[in-house]
Amino acid sequence: MSYEIKLDVFEGPLDLLLYLIKKNEIDIYNIPVALITSQYLGYLDVIRSLNLDLAGEYLVMAATLTHIKSRMLLPVVSDGEDEEEKDDPRAELVKQLLEYQTYKDAAGLLSGRPLLERDVFKLGAPPDTPSDAVEKDDIPVEADLFELVEAFRRIMAGLEIGDALEFSAEKLSLAERINEIMEILSQDGQVSFSGLVAEKISRKRIVYTFLAVLELIKLRMATVCQSEPFGEIRLFLAVKEEGDSSVVEIAEA
Amino acid sequence: MEEKAAILEALIFAAEAPFSVEKAAGIFSELSKPEIADLFRKLAGDYESRGGGIVLQEVAGGFRFQTRIEMAPWVGRLKNVRPASFSPSAMETLAIVAYRQPVIKAEIDKIRGVDTGGVLKGLLEKKLVRIVGRKDVPGKPIIYGTSKRFLEVFNLKDLSELPTLREMKDFRSSEEIEE
Amino acid sequence: MEEKAAILEALIFAAEAPFSVEKAAGIFSELSKPEIADLFRKLAGDYESRGGGIVLQEVAGGFRFQTRIEMAPWVGRLKNVRPASFSPSAMETLAIVAYRQPVIKAEIDKIRGVDTGGVLKGLLEKKLVRIVGRKDVPGKPIIYGTSKRFLEVFNLKDLSELPTLREMKDFRSSEEIEE
Numbered sequence: 048m049s050y051e052i053k054l055d056v057f058e059g060p061l062d063l064l065l066y067l068i069k070k071n072e073i074d075i076y077n078i079p080v081a082l083i084t085s086q087y088l089g090y091l092d093v094i095r096s097l098n099l100d101l102a103g104e105y106l107v108m109a110a111t112l113t114h115i116k117s118r119m120l121l122p123v124v125s126d127g128e129d130e131e132e133k134d135d136p137r138a139e140l141v142k143q144l145l146e147y148q149t150y151k152d153a154a155g156l157l158s159g160r161p162l163l164e165r166d167v168f169k170l171g172a173p174p175d176t177p178s179d180a181v182e183k184d185d186i187p188v189e190a191d192l193f194e195l196v197e198a199f200r201r202i203m204a205g206l207e208i209g210d211a212l213e214f215s216a217e218k219l220s221l222a223e224r225i226n227e228i229m230e231i232l233s234q235d236g237q238v239s240f241s242g243l244v245a246e247k248i249s250r251k252r253i254v255y256t257f258l259a260v261l262e263l264i265k266l267r268m269a270t271v272c273q274s275e276p277f278g279e280i281r282l283f284l285a286v287k288e289e290g291d292s293s294v295v296e297i298a299e300a
Numbered sequence: 301m302e303e304k305a306a307i308l309e310a311l312i313f314a315a316e317a318p319f320s321v322e323k324a325a326g327i328f329s330e331l332s333k334p335e336i337a338d339l340f341r342k343l344a345g346d347y348e349s350r351g352g353g354i355v356l357q358e359v360a361g362g363f364r365f366q367t368r369i370e371m372a373p374w375v376g377r378l379k380n381v382r383p384a385s386f387s388p389s390a391m392e393t394l395a396i397v398a399y400r401q402p403v404i405k406a407e408i409d410k411i412r413g414v415d416t417g418g419v420l421k422g423l424l425e426k427k428l429v430r431i432v433g434r435k436d437v438p439g440k441p442i443i444y445g446t447s448k449r450f451l452e453v454f455n456l457k458d459l460s461e462l463p464t465l466r467e468m469k470d471f472r473s474s475e476e477i478e479e
Numbered sequence: 480m481e482e483k484a485a486i487l488e489a490l491i492f493a494a495e496a497p498f499s500v501e502k503a504a505g506i507f508s509e510l511s512k513p514e515i516a517d518l519f520r521k522l523a524g525d526y527e528s529r530g531g532g533i534v535l536q537e538v539a540g541g542f543r544f545q546t547r548i549e550m551a552p553w554v555g556r557l558k559n560v561r562p563a564s565f566s567p568s569a570m571e572t573l574a575i576v577a578y579r580q581p582v583i584k585a586e587i588d589k590i591r592g593v594d595t596g597g598v599l600k601g602l603l604e605k606k607l608v609r610i611v612g613r614k615d616v617p618g619k620p621i622i623y624g625t626s627k628r629f630l631e632v633f634n635l636k637d638l639s640e641l642p643t644l645r646e647m648k649d650f651r652s653s654e655e656i657e658e
Contacts, residue, residue: 058388058389058392058412058414059412059413059414060413060414061412061413062413102414102415104413104414104415108413143411143413146411147411147412147413149465150392150395150396150399150411150412151392151395153395153396153398153399153462153463153465154388154391154392154394154395155391156463157391157394157395157398157454157462158386158391160454160455160456161369161455162453162454162455163366163452163453163454163455164379164453165372165376165385166369166372167357167366167367167368167369167372167455168366168367168371168372168375168379168489168492168493169364169365169366169493170313170365170492170493170544171492171493171494171495171496190564190565190632190633191427191430192430192431192633192634192635192641192642193424193425193430193431194565194570195570195573195574195577195633195641196431196574196641196642196647197425197647198567198570198571198573198574199571199574199575199577199578199644199647200644200647201571202571202574202575202590202591203644223616226614226615226616227615229615230615301529301530301531301532305531305532306530306531306532306547306550307532307550307553308532309531309532309533310531310532310533310546310547310550310553310554311532311550311553311554311557312532313532313533313544313546314546314550314554314557315557323557327553327556327557350480351480351485352480352484352485352488352489353480353484353485353486353487353488353489353490353492354488354489354492365492367489367492367493368485368489371485371486371489371490374486374489374490374506375489375490375493377506378490378493378494378502378506379493431642432634433634433636433640434636434640440639440640442642442646
């Protein structure tokens, strides 16, 4: 068999299957699974023998085909349920192939449209315009979310791992963490310990958070309460602490 | 030429994106939208019947001047650049986004039977596809749709101008008969 | 219209600079330069006598289409509503504020490796970034965050709709596989 044609031009396993179906002039609603499976596996062998990378999806499809083939070989067990008899093991695959074929056709029609910069061209040189028209407050801003995301990804990718570590290490100090916690407390009056370590933060930061909380208690700037054993530990600003008596004080015990 | 038509012509020409009836109405307060739409269409008809090198085309919700399709070989020689082209995988992905939008990546992957991440990124970069939101299901996957630029590049007035998938099936069966 | 004139019209329209007789002669080998110059002038005369919004003007050694001078007030109104777009540096800064907020300028500068003062000011003026407070550290630096307008511009319900770095990595890894 001549497999050497069109090896890398397939868009995926479905595309390859459609090609085999067309080549063999097969009715897509009645696919001879044994034949198609052996040809499909033959293609995969050729790709492997050429040491080309084989995308995982091709292997998944190979497994699917083999599975369908084995189910086709089983005698139809009639256990009284009519639905079982109608259940063609190929049905799901056929549905998938037809749907893919539809969008492949749609892609073909789309490519056939008059394409900008290929079939039709816009005005080449825009008329000279003074560029001072911009920079006003109420002008609409045109933006693309993807661009924003890309900008961030690019920047983060550009940062060396070492940079990032140094960056966070430098940023971290006990005093700063204490200040941060005090900021939250003065704003909200209270905060849960899990809330303080909820953000995806480093181990080091968790340790600093813990140390900061201890320090705040020592300085009597905050109190820590727990409403029940193993319950949520809450941190309160020390100034207004008439808290109800049902809570168990664990801090200054 | 009537002055209003002349002004409209200048505006369409100078606008950086297809010029819509709505935008024209914002500038031409004394004309109603239907009147403006009429003027647009009359102007487009004039250019068409004139048989020159440029036409006034309705695209992406507005009108723009562009070269007549028959001029492509000549203009292509002038531009001296490789014409815009899309890989089959890009076209397949674009077709799925266009017809199934709003759509998430998993759905596209499923239909194509392969991972579409790289292709999708390319389409986002070319601004043919855009992020329209997040789906309210576990994992909050990103939802994609086609952009206005998609309409501009493929010379479509709006999405309804795309042939329906039913027409597509007819197209396929007629193709099979031809073969 | 005569085919040659139509082709010339398309070429002038699509050219990125005023289109010269010499350039046209390079494409139209079967016509002499005087013949081409005649065609140019005839075309320019047609546009002039038509009295529309655009004219074919001889300028800088070539011909180009432009709006008729009398249209300037109208075209000017159009240009003022042109949407602003972001420079790459503005986009980067905005991305850092969006993802790292609440954030101080020193942190943005550190990540971008350059001073962000001017860009940040621009974003504040455009009301995309806002001051959310002051950090309680020496120097009391200003803390920045994104505004409600930011959400509007980027079509986001809330900040949780921002694509995550993980989702970006998915794009990246699949892209690497494809290449």
